[in-house]
Amino acid sequence: HIALGALASSAPILYFDDITPQNGYYTIVTKDFKEASTSCYKTIRKSWSEIDKVASKHNGLSILSKRFKTCEHLNYSYELKNYLNNIYARAAQYNDPPTYPVTVVCGGIDGASEGTDILGRIFAGVVAYRGNRTCYDTNAYKYPTETSVGWSWQTCSEMVIPIGRGINDTMFPPAPFNLKSFIKECKSFYGVPPRPHWVTTYYGGHDIKLILHRFASNIIFSNGLRDPYSSGGVLEDISDTVLAIHTVNGSHCLDILPAKQSDPQWLVQQRQIEVEIIQGWITKYNADLLAFKVFKQ
Structure with missing residues (x-):
């Protein structure tokens, strides 16, 4: 019994293998x-x-x-x-x-x-x-951090998220996802070839929601709809125990950041709902455990 449940904050689990459009x-x-x-x-x-x-x-x-x-x-x-x-x-x-x-x-x-x-x-x-600087480093976002290296390794080795853009579908110039270039880049950085179909193969197909409905329990998928990754997130309840919570004005992983006095009420309420759900899991687990012990006696 390693884990009883999970809070998956801003998890784009539907952004694999073209389940979600590249431009999401x-x-x-x-x-x-x-x-x-x-x-x-x-x-x-x-x-x-x-x-x-x-x-x-x-x-x-x-x-x-x-x-x-x-x-x-x-x-x-x-x-x-x-x-x-x-x-x-x-x-x-x-x-x-x-x-x-x-x-x-x-x-x-x-x-x-x-x-x-x-x-x-x-x-x-x-x-x-x-901020007002003497100069602006255009490489500022290329310098590695523990988080960026870890995430880059994960997207190269397991979770290939094909983010791209078409013509006139965003405010950006077109830049379609190029799998060949991505593979070359990952091999150069880490010596590993990406597996773009691994998630859908390992977890049983493209209909991830159906798979979660059949085999998963005690998961909260939380998303802020201003987070670009929410385009590949679970935004509706899948079952009585696989739940979706989203906020209209939320951003990436906002609900799992430390609480601040300046937090808006909608964020405070989101966290309270998540805590209540988790408390419910624990209460049910303890009740089931007690019932099992009584049954064994």
Whole structure:
């Protein structure tokens, strides 16, 4: 009896093997920004072609390097675009109260002085999110941490999550998931080839909800709908003991972060509901254990 139950916070268990559309993650990032500010969303959407336009000019990369105050000279326009992509994705994924980073980014973009062009507004969003710095390291999100290395290893070795984007389906430029490139990258980093079909093979097929209904119990799947990973999450109860709890304004793993006095009431209530469910499991377990002991006597 190692475990009686589980709280699976922000677990995208339906994002494997094309069960969820590839663009699910970035669709929610886009939705978060659009709901925060339509003008901010439109500016971001227009900015990618503007970056390409400037980059194609003579000394275009030098111009972009200066305008975005990059710590190192840009060698390719995609270095800047990847950096901005990471800012927007992280702001949406960890759009936690009370600061709400998406609102912070959009506040910078929308709050730029009148007459500021698109790239100037985008840079104002970077400053609002990252703070006022002497320069901005476009490699900031590439440096390994224990969490990033662990998660990268897990997605390479077991849990291949095919996140991608099509044409005009998000506020980002198209970037479909490329399995061949992903395999090459994983082999380079860890020496292991990814197994994109492992989850659905090991756990018995693509209909993971049906499998959970038949064989699982005592699981809470909690999701915040502002978390891009919720696109691959369980959002409805599967059975009386496999339950789904979601909050409209929640972000990634917010319910398992330490409680704060500034926590909104909906978050406090979510945690209370989860605790009550877990207490119910423990109460039932102890009652069953007592009944079993009495039966044996």
